Amino acid sequence: MTVRLTLISPATSEALREVRFDDDGPLDPAGVARAEALAHAVGPSPRAYASPSRRCRRTAEALGLPAEPVEALAGCAMGRWRGRTLEAVAAAEEAAVAAWLSDPAAAPHGGESLRDLRVRVGAWMDGLRDDTGRVTAVAEPDVIRAATVHALAAPDAMAWRLDVRPLTAVHLTGRAGRWNLRAGEPLGQP
Known part of the structure; x- marks a missing residue:
């Protein structure tokens, strides 16, 4: 059997709009409403997971997914940059x-490097057994990027x-460590 992994990015939040390193803030009301409106577009999944952040868990809830938080799907640990805007960090x-x-491989913020994130997310993906079937995970954008890079064995x-x-x-499908990609369709569209 093939693993069918669908990774869904969270709804909008203040941190996302401000280009701020995540501070585990909530979704904004418009993001919640949009996710609730798209719940019909997310098919049932015998296994549903979420990044442990509040915005991913809340997005999963709004989409009607009983998602289990998984630490391996946590966003990149940003150390002392957490909660700050990219603009402020770049200026300082x-x-x-x-x-x-x-x-x-760099982690000047004292947190996790991009490579470490990709290795962590890739290990979780590769740990999904071939008989897992359909899996849906609401994950931070950086986790989705890491998963895509891992799936494609890209730099x-x-x-x-x-x-x-x-x-x-x-959408990623895989068997025996080989992944294929169907990229970036908006929810609610075929």
Whole structure:
């Protein structure tokens, strides 16, 4: 049997609109309403998971998914940058931001590197047994980028080239460590 993994990005939040490193803030009311309106578009899944963040758990709830929080799907640990805007961090730590954006192994914020995130997410994906069947996970955008890079066996830096919009789905199918990708369709569309 093939694993059919659908990764859904969370609804909008203040942190997302402000381009702020996640501080585990809530969804905004418009994000909740949009997710609730799209609940019909998310098919039933015998296994549903979520990044442990409040916005991913709330998005899963609004979509009607009884999702189990999974630590392996947590967003990248951003250390001392957590809760700050990218603009503020870049103004205060220009060289550190440049290193972070150019070197997937760099973690100048004292948290987790992009490479470490991809390895963690990839290990979770590869741990899904071939007989798992359909799996749905509401995950942070950086987790979805890491999963996509892992699935394609692409260089870690490719994660910076992937846009993940709110409430979109990435579909991965795999067996024996080989993954295929169907990318980025909006929820509610075929």
